[in-house]
Amino acid sequence: MSDRRDFLNEIVAAAFGIAGVGSMIVTGQYLSPNALYEPPLKFRAGAPDLYPVDSVTYITDQQVYIVHSPEGFYAVSAVCTHLGCITQWNPGDNMIECPCHGSKFQSDGRKVEGPAPIPLFLWAITLASSGDLLVNKTETVNYGQALKV
Amino acid sequence: MATSFMEHASSWVRATRVWKSVFRRGPARTNRTRSIAIFGNLFLHAVPVKVRETSLRVRATYYLGSISFFLLVLLIVTGTLLMLYYHPAVPQAYQDMKDLRFVVSNGVFLRNIHRIAANFMVIMVFAHLLHVFYRGGYRPPHEFNWVVGVILLLLTLFLSYTGYLLPWDQLAFWAITVGTNILAAMPILGRPMRFLLLGGNLVGENALLRFYVLHCVILPLVTVMFVGVHFWRIQKDGGLTQAEPSARDEHGG
Secondary structure, three states, X not given: OHHHHHHHHHHHHHHHHHHHHHHHHHHHHHHOOOOOOOOOOEEEOOOHHHOOOOEEEEEHHHXXXXXXXXXXXXXXXXXXXXXXXXXXXXXXXXEEEOOOOOOEEOOOOOEEEOOOOOOOOEEEEEEOOOOOEEEEEEEEOOOOOOEOO | OOOOHHHHHHHHHHHOHXXXXXXXXXXXXXXXXXXXXXXXXXXXXXXXXXXXXXXXXXXXXXXXXXXXXXXXXHHHHHHHHHXXXXXXXXXXXXXXXXXXXXXXXXXXXXXXXXXXXXXXXHHHHHHHHHHHHHOOOOOOOOHHHHHHHHHHHHHHHHHHHHHHHOOOOHHHHHHHHHHHHHHXXXXXXXXXXXXXXXXXXXXXXXXXXHHHXXXXXXXXXXXXXXXXXXXXXXXXXXXXXXXXXXXXXXXXX
16 A cells, blocks of 8 residues: 555655744744843933033933034934944034044034045934934934924 | 655755755665765764664664754754853843743743753663663673763763753752852862862852853763764674573573
8 A cells, every 4th residue: 555655654744844844933933032132223312401402412322412403403323434433522623523533523414524434324303292302213314304393 | 646746856856956966876775875875974974884673673772872862962952042042141141041931932942942851861861871781781892882871971960960050040059059069078179179160169150151161062062072982882882782682592492
């Protein structure tokens, strides 16, 4: 009865196949973490009143400057677009400066001096219904596009 | 159904260029090609090409050694996956273990496979040792492989012991405290050995890191090496121990 043997072989092979595919799926799910212990990509930066006009405030754990200029609010990425160093706000020169290779940027992110190839990223900033500033680091906005409060 | 779906699939795979580049010879359908397939395979060349039919019977081994080896492979696979979420450092170790149980997808499943397989491996290795002992497998020509087997039992126990500290809970802490104090009771060498094992005088962050490295790197490597010697030696010693001829056979009926 060769047919019966073939049938049983196929059943066993299918069982192993299902178990194999199942364990691959389960392992695949396991590999993607459910909880991250890193700063969230969207965060609340508090009420707009916290930031006086013409101020640049660095938020350390998010590596973002909250800039309140006369045009409105910007959320400027502090990561230099050259090689990824963390820039510093220099109030004396009124510039964001990179300590690694000397790139300079205006407080609205525009490039003043290289070697950085492009300006600093501007993250999307909106006003949440609670009245807090909401920064979304998964989205960039055009230069000069400020949030007016 | 003249030829089954499986046969179709396997002959299609064998015809592909990739398969032919890996396996230079055709299907193993004769004794000669079967031997060549074993000799030409890195993973199989240490196992015998021929075995006696009696040593394939369940009662010859109860597959205790094979089950132990399967559990070792399972533990290496699950352990490697667990390493992806575990930091061997004091503030995180306990939290990571809790995360594996309650946050990570299927984490509790993998962790429990690892734990239970570890317990089973100790049982299976010990049962294997008892079975070999009662069959007289420690006698020549198997005496060297018996010693390798005893070393493998000790390695299994030491792997279990070092893994026990890693959850970094009260059970782990006190088990390692008590266990290393037993070691320290040994005359002369006891204290220095405890100091080296723990990397200090108490069960602290150095001990956790040392046990982690022993558990995940050093002991598995040594174990796999000894398993290789163990398998290779079975063949060199002429296969599995044969059952004693019964008294009736010896006296001619």
